[in-house]
Amino acid sequence: MFFKMMPAAFFSLVFGFVLGSIxxxxxxxxxxxxxxxxxxGLLFGCAMGGLQFAYCFRVNQRxxxxxxxxxxxxxxxxxxxxxxxxxxSTTIILEGxxxxxxxxxxxxxxxxxxxxMKINLGGTTVKSSTGGTIEMGSIGxxxxxxxxxxxxxxxxxxxxxVCRDKYPFCEKxxxxxxxxxxxxVKLAFDEQKMDEIFERMNKLIAAGVYTDLTAYCRQLASDxxxxxxxxxxxxxxxxxxxxxxxxxxGIVHRKSGGKWQELKDLKFWFTSQPGEHVPLG
Ligand SMILES: [Zn+2]
Numbered sequence: 001m002f003f004k005m006m007p008a009a010f011f012s013l014v015f016g017f018v019l020g021s022i023x024x025x026x027x028x029x030x031x032x033x034x035x036x037x038x039x040x041g042l043l044f045g046c047a048m049g050g051l052q053f054a055y056c057f058r059v060n061q062r063x064x065x066x067x068x069x070x071x072x073x074x075x076x077x078x079x080x081x082x083x084x085x086x087x088x089s090t091t092i093i094l095e096g097x098x099x100x101x102x103x104x105x106x107x108x109x110x111x112x113x114x115x116x117m118k119i120n121l122g123g124t125t126v127k128s129s130t131g132g133t134i135e136m137g138s139i140g141x142x143x144x145x146x147x148x149x150x151x152x153x154x155x156x157x158x159x160x161x162v163c164r165d166k167y168p169f170c171e172k173x174x175x176x177x178x179x180x181x182x183x184x185v186k187l188a189f190d191e192q193k194m195d196e197i198f199e200r201m202n203k204l205i206a207a208g209v210y211t212d213l214t215a216y217c218r219q220l221a222s223d224x225x226x227x228x229x230x231x232x233x234x235x236x237x238x239x240x241x242x243x244x245x246x247x248x249x250g251i252v253h254r255k256s257g258g259k260w261q262e263l264k265d266l267k268f269w270f271t272s273q274p275g276e277h278v279p280l281g
Pocket of ligand 1: 171174240242245
């Protein structure tokens, strides 16, 4: 299992190191919002989580708790590798030192990585809203760094969980189901109409006849395509190409104040018996 994890974990380390080694870019890598919201950490974690899922999807590896744990560790190490990259690639000009002759030195020739990290976390200045600078003590810098690490871990963790929810997996054949059809149902909010749709949908799910359900999804999509509608139902129809087990996943959104928000209570999911799926054309 761990071997299967290796590509993304290895990439996380290399990617972190390379990012830290790019001059100019590396100064902006620890980017926080209001000093505590770890934007760069989150982005790094999400990118690694996405990459890990893309790999698992390709090789039909189910996202297990073990894989999530390994990825979180790899992301944390990868985020640390960014600093190692900065440390290895930084050169400084030394003048007037008592014991060392003047000249240009690699940082790694002068201090160890741990000494560098200690200095790094020793103090930071941040710009205040009035344009001045505020000295942050070592505790502030350490908290900010820990926030970055938590952000990176949370980013990777959440992306894998979301993908595991979104991409049905056939346990029996150990493979991801491929998309067969995608429907978008759009209508203006109408309580009575909504009740009608979801009552029928729940009845069909309870009855458990896959083809009746797909027929209803098709009918809904052709009946309700109001582009300006503030209710959107995205239906994803997938099936296992080996045992023909089908899955229908429906996610409902409502627009409010210009933003689409998921109505989690209305989410629906149905998995057929193997062989029940009839491939279209
Ligand atoms: Zn299958």
